[in-house]
Amino acid sequence: MTMDADIVREVEFSRTLRGYNMAEVDSFLEQMEGMFRRRDLEQENAEKRLQQELRENADQARRLALLTAELEDVRRESQTLETQLTQTREALRAEELRSSQLNAELERMRSALAAAQADAVQAEQRSRTLEKSLEAQPQNRLAEVGAAAKDSLKKFSDTLRAKRK
Secondary structure, eight states, rough: OOOOOOHHHHHHOOOTTSSOOOHHHHHHHHHHHHHHHHHHHHHHHHHHHHHHHHHHHHHHHHHHHHHHHHHHHHHHHHHHHHHHHHHHHHHHHHHHHHHHHHHHHHHHHHHHHHHHHHHHHHHHHHHHHHHHHHHHHOOOOOOHHHHHHHHHHHHHHHHHHHHHH
């Protein structure tokens, strides 16, 4: 039999002449009833608190599951970003290397262009010198031919005069 306040309230004792003092028994029973009522009330409150805590724990468990899922999403996103960052860094290094190679090639081309320009200036100077030389040669040559022709004419003329005489 389970003991509670209602059972204590309903308990009756038989009366005898030499029995217990009824006032004391009633007082004790009232104390027991009060004790059981407090215990029942405390138990009811404890059960309510337990139910509330269970609901709160369930809510917290749901929140924890959501946060855990979000954390996993953030971790995956972080890994993706780290992978992308690594790939971007590698691509940047490759581009820097390519840029360095292109700059070196550009410097070689600039040097080759400068050398070609210097060669062109020298060729132009040689061309002008040759042009002047060629321009001067025909005049010199004409002068020589002219002088030779004059000499030939003079000799011919002298020979004709000599034959006439």
